[in-house]
Amino acid sequence: TQLLEQSPQFLSIQEGENLTVYCNSSSVFSSLQWYRQEPGEGPVLLVTVVTGGEVKKLKRLTFQFGDARKDSSLHITAAQPGDTGLYLCAGTRGYGNKLVFGAGTILRVKS
């Protein structure tokens, strides 16, 4: 059982559509991060959220941390083919540096 559950596992949409990816847990996290990974590459950090209720925007991407710091979401507006990739959420608990990862969401944006 994953400590962080991501949904959906796979998403295939048309260019211009909006989408939301969810990352849920029954545990409290001191931070949640979102990474994006392209084939043959390592994950690259997109954003870190640390405060309950926090919302961060990165161009067309909006990240939210739940009030109770147990869940997060990633919303993409007007998806583009360049958004295609594997999106991973990861969290830290307490004061540690250990990252716990979700299983990931594979996003495919078709032109």
Add this chain to the structure above:
Amino acid sequence: NAGVTQTPKFQVLKTGQSMTLQCAQDMNHEYMSWYRQDPGMGLRLIHYSVGAGITDQGEVPNGYNVSRSTTEDFPLRLLSAAPSQTSVYFCASSYTRTGLNKRTYTWAEAFFGQGTRLTVV
């Protein structure tokens, strides 16, 4: 600035062989870690190190050894390769950030290498 460098990029081993996956970082990060990535399972922590001379086990340590003699290097050794170790391996280095907002807390942000795709036959 190279970041995190992993070698080799691809490797095929026979069951029972041993090998070392190399990882080096030039960002002076204290924290380094090794993950394996398997389909549908995200990244699972194998071993990690909080500084030179200090290592600890992660979620899936069996069959792997690590050492950390310098800040820069964190090699991962497969003692006797098994088909179950076929996977993509990622090394990461992290720095700790501290926030102050009614409470003090820390979190790590990780930088990953490009990965080593290992096949054990």
